[in-house]
Amino acid sequence: MTETAVIAGVGPGLGESLARRFLDEGCRVGLFARSESYLEELSAELGESALAVPTDITDPTAVEAGFEAVRAEFGPIDVLLNHASGGAWEGVQDISPTAFERAWRVSAYGGLLCSQAAIPDMLEGDGGTIIFTGATSAVRGRDGAVGFSAAKFAVRGMAESMARELGPKGIHVAHVVIDGQISPPEGTAETDRAEEEFLDPDSIADSYWHLVTQDRSSWTLELDLRPHVEPF
Amino acid sequence: MTETAVIAGVGPGLGESLARRFLDEGCRVGLFARSESYLEELSAELGESALAVPTDITDPTAVEAGFEAVRAEFGPIDVLLNHASGGAWEGVQDISPTAFERAWRVSAYGGLLCSQAAIPDMLEGDGGTIIFTGATSAVRGRDGAVGFSAAKFAVRGMAESMARELGPKGIHVAHVVIDGQISPPEGTAETDRAEEEFLDPDSIADSYWHLVTQDRSSWTLELDLRPHVEPF
Amino acid sequence: MTETAVIAGVGPGLGESLARRFLDEGCRVGLFARSESYLEELSAELGESALAVPTDITDPTAVEAGFEAVRAEFGPIDVLLNHASGGAWEGVQDISPTAFERAWRVSAYGGLLCSQAAIPDMLEGDGGTIIFTGATSAVRGRDGAVGFSAAKFAVRGMAESMARELGPKGIHVAHVVIDGQISPPEGTAETDRAEEEFLDPDSIADSYWHLVTQDRSSWTLELDLRPHVEPF
Amino acid sequence: MTETAVIAGVGPGLGESLARRFLDEGCRVGLFARSESYLEELSAELGESALAVPTDITDPTAVEAGFEAVRAEFGPIDVLLNHASGGAWEGVQDISPTAFERAWRVSAYGGLLCSQAAIPDMLEGDGGTIIFTGATSAVRGRDGAVGFSAAKFAVRGMAESMARELGPKGIHVAHVVIDGQISPPEGTAETDRAEEEFLDPDSIADSYWHLVTQDRSSWTLELDLRPHVEPF
Numbered sequence A, B, C, D: 001m002t003e004t005a006v007i008a009g010v011g012p013g014l015g016e017s018l019a020r021r022f023l024d025e026g027c028r029v030g031l032f033a034r035s036e037s038y039l040e041e042l043s044a045e046l047g048e049s050a051l052a053v054p055t056d057i058t059d060p061t062a063v064e065a066g067f068e069a070v071r072a073e074f075g076p077i078d079v080l081l082n083h084a085s086g087g088a089w090e091g092v093q094d095i096s097p098t099a100f101e102r103a104w105r106v107s108a109y110g111g112l113l114c115s116q117a118a119i120p121d122m123l124e125g126d127g128g129t130i131i132f133t134g135a136t137s138a139v140r141g142r143d144g145a146v147g148f149s150a151a152k153f154a155v156r157g158m159a160e161s162m163a164r165e166l167g168p169k170g171i172h173v174a175h176v177v178i179d180g181q182i183s184p185p186e187g188t189a190e191t192d193r194a195e196e197e198f199l200d201p202d203s204i205a206d207s208y209w210h211l212v213t214q215d216r217s218s219w220t221l222e223l224d225l226r227p228h229v230e231p232f
Helices: A014-024 A036-046 A060-074 A097-124 A146-169 A201-213 B014-024 B036-046 B060-074 B097-124 B146-169 B201-213 C014-024 C036-046 C060-074 C097-124 C146-169 C201-213 D014-024 D036-046 D060-074 D097-124 D146-169 D201-213
Strands: A004-008 A028-033 A050-054 A079-082 A128-135 A171-178 A222-225 B004-008 B028-033 B050-054 B079-082 B128-135 B171-178 B222-225 C004-008 C028-033 C050-054 C079-082 C128-135 C171-178 C222-225 D004-008 D028-033 D050-054 D079-082 D128-135 D171-178 D222-225
Touching: A004 A014, A004 A060, A004 A097, A014 A028, A014 A036, A014 A201, A028 A036, A028 A060, A036 A050, A050 A060, A060 A097, A079 A097, A097 A128, A097 A146, A097 A171, A097 B097, A097 B146, A128 A146, A128 A201, A146 A171, A146 B097, A146 B146, A171 A201, A201 A222, A201 D201, B004 B014, B004 B060, B004 B097, B014 B028, B014 B036, B014 B201, B028 B036, B028 B060, B036 B050, B050 B060, B060 B097, B079 B097, B097 B128, B097 B146, B097 B171, B128 B146, B128 B201, B146 B171, B171 B201, B201 B222, B201 C201, C004 C014, C004 C060, C004 C097, C014 C028, C014 C036, C014 C201, C028 C036, C028 C060, C036 C050, C050 C060, C060 C097, C079 C097, C097 C128, C097 C146, C097 C171, C097 D097, C097 D146, C128 C146, C128 C201, C146 C171, C146 D097, C146 D146, C171 C201, C201 C222, D004 D014, D004 D060, D004 D097, D014 D028, D014 D036, D014 D201, D028 D036, D028 D060, D036 D050, D050 D060, D060 D097, D079 D097, D097 D128, D097 D146, D097 D171, D128 D146, D128 D201, D146 D171, D171 D201, D201 D222
Parallel strands: A004 A028, A004 A079, A028 A050, A079 A128, A128 A171, A171 A222, B004 B028, B004 B079, B028 B050, B079 B128, B128 B171, B171 B222, C004 C028, C004 C079, C028 C050, C079 C128, C128 C171, C171 C222, D004 D028, D004 D079, D028 D050, D079 D128, D128 D171, D171 D222
Antiparallel strands: A222 D222, B222 C222
């Protein structure tokens, strides 16, 4: 397959692993993130099939321009990975309304904007795939993380609604529940935890790619991923 | 019990039934809604233990002022019903980002603001109860209602997170999944549907009141409510 | 209401609390358990509106006879509490197939037999209520309790299926998820745990009774109950 | 990988597709079913890496013997697909206790017996994979199918419990929710439904195989599969 994918919310870690994996499979990949310098460095490293598009995914105009830039370079969008996520790991007494809003805006509102920009290409073409990166807090509201929980639940609700609406039109919408901590990029963190307690981002990328390759007769809406030792 | 309750998002239908039921049980009730004329008429009808407080629950300053007004009249808040809800019954290709945001702002963001205003009273006092009004779209993202689904999921995630955080501190947080259509107030709608296909708002109010009376040794986080004939 | 209730699987603890509560509300109560001596003592204590019926609920003939005995004394059955539960707290490598089967037979198979015996009375009469006692292991398969988890899941699946089938026919089917440990009867256990860490069976009974009183316009299929300090 | 897999409950349709797919990937496959003639024909067709083992999976002795036969031919078991399923598509008023039990015995009890036989090989070796075939009725109790729902819920509860227990020991337990109807084998059924309304069993097999290949840093407990046009 030579597909054009957009990864909205690339960063060191899973975002980069997804980019590398999709490139390895022959895709051309548009990378959205806010930091211009990080993106340029990354795309230089990834080669000609990767396009850095500094984009604030919470700004409708910027999102439209970002997709236009990818389209101009690689053609219509086939795959969208809504991968951006906002922190907001505070309890209800501590979180500011602004931080609560920010978590939602980056993951839910940004996910809507990117999806709305990508869907027309998919409908005109041969269908497509939209994958949302979720978390355990999308299925169990977490003590002390009211903003993150509300945002991740919102994303899951959006993904389910879109799956029901778009499936019959040939667009596969999926939601991946990542349960546990992803290995920090080498050299970025010291940790006492054993390696096997982390999710390997390259392994996560295997399951994202599997979702993209699923035949439309057997599509998955949701799967969970966790290290084999993770208590849950 | 003589408790002070705030109902955030009162309107004809369930909001009014909740107000009447809580008043019948001896509570004093602060009523928040945007329409001043509607609220004044309602509180006049409900009597001295009801206080109309025209409030935009998406505005932090207005919310603070609203709670202050109730406190001044009736004392510290014991019960908060986060009952406001925004429509957004459109599919992902049709909904405007503004409508998507509005649905979230009224139910999730407004729910946060009201909760943050009420919690300190409950912690200083003898505990309290916060109930969120949910919907089927809080547990199953609905085809063609991406904004409503994302907003209602967000509320459920927030409720779960808050229940885990606040339960040990003596605040009971609950989420009611209303599955089906509530009887329209008399004279407001013509319908071909049989009466038994609707939820009676007075009956719903019974279960809200049950949640308030639960002993802290046996609290419910979530219950669903539907007409006996509702297919689900 | 003067209703006739059957509590299938009475024992010290919640079963007894349910019996007392339903009697206090004016019901006549048939008590099923295997131990004849325990039941006789209990019913003597509870008075004339309680009938002890030693019954093996996993035996179709015994179940029929048990219901017949209650009917003969108190008239047709209005309420059935499927409250029996089998242990099986072992992991998959340790549990014997016999213990695995026993857990299912007591809770799922016995629940079917009792429901099938009670339903005709409810259909001929004015409807009725069937409540299944569930547990956290009915919604999250528990590490090291494969038999208990499989049995409790089975019960929940049965309750959901029956709720959908019987609701439109006027029978309210509900499933109560009890999350945490119920206070041991006085004098039966020493414990280091604080009292507030336990569910009070009388408080649980409040919510069972609430389910029985719900108007058919607003029925609950499932609610959870836990102590306010329970981590979950 | 040259793995030894057992498919418990092979039949025309998904069972056969799983067998072919696992053989294509280089596995040796033991096939369990009750019908000797069907199995012999199938294994003749599949070649030397397939072994027909007529087995009643609800009989502990037969299950032990079946695994012993596979072990003798192909070595220790690495993968177990618990694929057997019993019908029981009747409502609570119509189903016989025997049919209710049969559905549970084939899927839940048989799944336990096969898992208990396979686990020691996996623990002594390099880990393994156990996959349970589930259905929508494992997550939503279906109106008019109380036996099937109870059995499928039981399987899901067992799978979750086993995943938590066995994951840290290196055994990957997964549960696949098949939502919709699988294409009938060619020539076996006439249907008015369009081909795209069915799940293609070969496509389902892709996701089973993906589960087997997942790295232990990112294991999936549950995924759902449905045709893109399936309403859900």
